[in-house]
Amino acid sequence: xxxxxxxxxxxxxxxxxxxxxxxxxxxxxxxxxxxxxxxxxxxxxxxxxxxxxxxxxxxxxxxxxxxxxxxxxxxxxxxxxxxxxxxxxx
Numbered sequence: 675x676x677x678x679x680x681x682x683x684x685x686x687x688x689x690x691x692x693x694x695x696x697x698x699x700x701x702x703x704x705x706x707x708x709x710x711x712x713x714x715x716x717x718x719x720x721x722x723x724x725x726x727x728x729x730x731x732x733x734x735x736x737x738x739x740x741x742x743x744x745x746x747x748x749x750x751x752x753x754x755x756x757x758x759x760x761x762x763x764x
Contacts, residue, residue, distance in 0.1 A: 676708065677731050678761035682723040687750050688714060691722055694749035701741070702726070706733035731760050 685691045695712050702710060706729030715721040728734040746752045 675730065675762070677728055677734070678763070679726045679728055679731075679734050680723055680759040680761065681726075682721065682757040683751055683754050684718070684721045685749070685751060685754070686720065688720060688722065691749045691751065694745060695724070697748065698741070698745050702737055705737035706730065707737070 692712060699710050707726050708729070709725075709727040711725050713723050713725065715723070726734070743752075746754075
């Protein structure tokens with residue numbers, strides 16, 4: 675069953691993050707990502723959230739385990755605290 679994954683982090687360089695995400699977005703479909711998007715908060719443009727539909731929570735973890743460190747290095751998010759929420763359609 676597919677899940678909606680919300681990941682939130684506050685970044686120093688939004689453009690760097692956006693560029694890294696654009697580079698990685700096509701690769702994520704190989705792991706079961708379907709609908710992807712990156713958004714910034716209206717009251718704090720440096721707070722970004724990813725909203726991604728995945729085939730399953732396990733598939734998202736597989737991609738994260740394999741490529742998370744590399745993405746964080748490119749996006750400038752190494753060592754930052756991410757908040758992750760998994761949503762199930764009801």
